Amino acid sequence: MGYSIMKEDAAKTQSHINCIDAGSDNCPCYLAVTGDCLVCSRLQGKDCCECGWTGVCVYNEFIQGNKRVNNPRKDFEAEIIDQKFYKEDLVVYGLHVGKGFAMKASRPGSYLFARAGNTDRFYDIPLSVMKTDVEEGNIYLAVKIISAKTKALIEEKNKLILRGPYRSGIHGISSITGNKAINQKVLIIAKGIGIAPGVLVSQVLGNKANVDMVIDTEKISKEFIKDFIDTRQCADASEEDKNAYTGIQYISLADKGAGSRLEKLVKKNNYDSVILLVSDYYIENLGNIIKRVLPAAGLAVSNNFHICCGEGLCGSCSVNTSGGESIKMCKCRLKGEELLNNFSKLNTVASVSFPYCGEYAEE
Ligand SMILES: Cc1cc2nc3c(=O)[nH]c(=O)nc-3n(C[C@H](O)[C@H](O)[C@H](O)COP(=O)(O)OP(=O)(O)OC[C@H]3O[C@@H](n4cnc5c(N)ncnc54)[C@H](O)[C@@H]3O)c2cc1C
Numbered sequence: 001m002g003y004s005i006m007k008e009d010a011a012k013t014q015s016h017i018n019c020i021d022a023g024s025d026n027c028p029c030y031l032a033v034t035g036d037c038l039v040c041s042r043l044q045g046k047d048c049c050e051c052g053w054t055g056v057c058v059y060n061e062f063i064q065g066n067k068r069v070n071n072p073r074k075d076f077e078a079e080i081i082d083q084k085f086y087k088e089d090l091v092v093y094g095l096h097v098g099k100g101f102a103m104k105a106s107r108p109g110s111y112l113f114a115r116a117g118n119t120d121r122f123y124d125i126p127l128s129v130m131k132t133d134v135e136e137g138n139i140y141l142a143v144k145i146i147s148a149k150t151k152a153l154i155e156e157k158n159k160l161i162l163r164g165p166y167r168s169g170i171h172g173i174s175s176i177t178g179n180k181a182i183n184q185k186v187l188i189i190a191k192g193i194g195i196a197p198g199v200l201v202s203q204v205l206g207n208k209a210n211v212d213m214v215i216d217t218e219k220i221s222k223e224f225i226k227d228f229i230d231t232r233q234c235a236d237a238s239e240e241d242k243n244a245y246t247g248i249q250y251i252s253l254a255d256k257g258a259g260s261r262l263e264k265l266v267k268k269n270n271y272d273s274v275i276l277l278v279s280d281y282y283i284e285n286l287g288n289i290i291k292r293v294l295p296a297a298g299l300a301v302s303n304n305f306h307i308c309c310g311e312g313l314c315g316s317c318s319v320n321t322s323g324g325e326s327i328k329m330c331k332c333r334l335k336g337e338e339l340l341n342n343f344s345k346l347n348t349v350a351s352v353s354f355p356y357c358g359e360y361a362e363e
């Protein structure tokens, strides 16, 4: 199917926003075709270039590529090689996806859509890539079973239909991607199934960075943590935790005093980056603590918006800006602080003011 429907006089509908897919092998995307590219003023219908991007020109790629979507992500079948229940509502899948896909999915913050082989597309579930084994061409996903979509998924024993990978599972992740992570002190704070993307971050940072984790095991289990996290010595671990799994502290975030415990930990270790893989409520509360105690630290937060297509098309993840525009949170690439600064507004009103960027965030 061709998606070449852009007209020369396409209406301008977008301002410049950093796009998670820009310059990647999935760029130009569907939004380029309709004149809604997040970053390219030419593709938004203007007659001049205002993007400030020094990498591959999105407009040029689009024209050279015959005005089509580059490398559209497509559904494919993945064999289930392992399915292990840790609780009756927590299951981990091992899937054979091939080396190429496993390699692409290794980027921290990657997620994909999954559904059972015999279900329709509206059963698609966004799921974080938890672990990859590129040599074997396998990936691992952890699923918390809640309602219709996840219940349908676990009925399937042979194959899942996947589509992806998508890159925006964690906003602000660029502060620890590639060589920027080297020698950084990183703290991951995760609650419940939020640990899934945290496992991939800790796997990828491996020997590059010094990673500590604070985990609230509500709705998951320590056995699950033990199976998937390569633990190391953490100076602040309690004696009990040191004996069990090192590198990790277990803190119930809802407990009285959890905030001050975290504040002490953060102050003492002076982290370069903190990654919050928690609900919106804790992103706001803990994020404000981190920014107060360590204003210079990089902040990354999980993308908790409702994501249904991941392509900037369906609108389920949209928020409206104070300027009256609609921003698709599955496509834009924000810093953790940018999201945090708008958080209370995101949760309470439909009108937020985002910083518009004429340049791409550093990779
Ligand atoms: C980027 C991303 C990564 C995720 N990673 C994981 C993961 O690794 N493991 C995991 O178990 N869950 C993950 N989720 C959440 C998961 O997609 C939902 O729990 C699932 O869609 C619930 O479907 P349901 O029909 O079982 O339950 P529902 O009753 O439909 O929903 C249960 C809860 O999930 C929320 N939800 C439903 N659909 C979506 C959606 N399309 N996007 C976001 N939230 C939704 C609902 O608002 C509700 O809070 C992730 C979500 C996102 C956006």
Ligand code: FES
Binding pocket: 306, 307, 308, 309, 310, 311, 312, 313, 314, 315, 316, 317, 318, 328, 329, 330, 331
């Ligand atoms: S999930 Fe469809 S537009 Fe973002």
